[in-house]
Amino acid sequence: xxxxxxxxxxxxxxxxxxxxxxxxxxxxxxxxxxxxxxxxxxxxxxxxxxxxxxxxxxxxxxxxxxxx
Numbered sequence: 001x002x003x004x005x006x007x008x009x010x011x012x013x014x015x016x017x018x019x020x021x022x023x024x025x026x027x028x029x030x031x032x033x034x035x036x037x038x039x040x041x042x043x044x045x046x047x048x049x050x051x052x053x054x055x056x057x058x059x060x061x062x063x064x065x066x067x068x
Contacts, residue, residue: 001009
């Protein structure tokens with residue numbers, strides 16, 4: 001095995017370890033919240049420009065409606 005192959009192998013192993021660490025951290029976080037579900041929404045789901053004077057409470061009501 002030449003030096004470049006060893007460097008490439010080392011990089012692959014580091015990437016694998018990094019990916020595993022992200023996965024472990026994500027699972028730890030999910031378990032720490034007792035598997036609660038969180039939803040996010042894109043600004044594109046609701047047309048906020050149609051209601052530029054909408055209050056925060058009104059916007060939250062619309063988001064709750066979107067998730068039902």
